[in-house]
Amino acid sequence: xxxxxxxxxxxxxxxxxxxxxxxxxxxxxxxxxxxxxxxxxxxxxxxxxxxxxxxxxxxxxxxxxxxxxxxxxxxxxxxxxxxxxxxxxxxxxxxxx
Numbered sequence: 001x002x003x004x005x006x007x008x009x010x011x012x013x014x015x016x017x018x019x020x021x022x023x024x025x026x027x028x029x030x031x032x033x034x035x036x037x038x039x040x041x042x043x044x045x046x047x048x049x050x051x052x053x054x055x056x057x058x059x060x061x062x063x064x065x066x067x068x069x070x071x072x073x074x075x076x077x078x079x080x081x082x083x084x085x086x087x088x089x090x091x092x093x094x095x096x097x
Contacts, residue, residue: 021067022056040064 001009012022020027026035026045034046040058044051058064 020071021063022058023067026054026056037064 023035026032031047032045036044038044040061040063043054043056045054
């Protein structure tokens with residue numbers, strides 16, 4: 001395994017364990033207004049008012065559910081209605097899988 005492949009693997013593991021998994025690169029972009037996850041294999045983004053398909057995929061439904069659970073755990077106790085609305089939307093997507 002090359003150094004570049006090792007670095008990519010380490011980044012993927014850190015993103016999965018500490019962050020939002022394969023969503024991290026999308027979250028790091030300032031030009032994305034919205035990220036729409038529609039199951040483990042379909043994620044769209046909104047850039048400049050236009051919806052675009054992405055090649056981002058979760059490894060499987062279990063990885064997506066893990067991230068949903070971690071995300072909702074971070075929002076528990078939050079006071080803003082925006083966070084609660086986002087959590088409901090996120091969990092609705094997960095429940096429809």
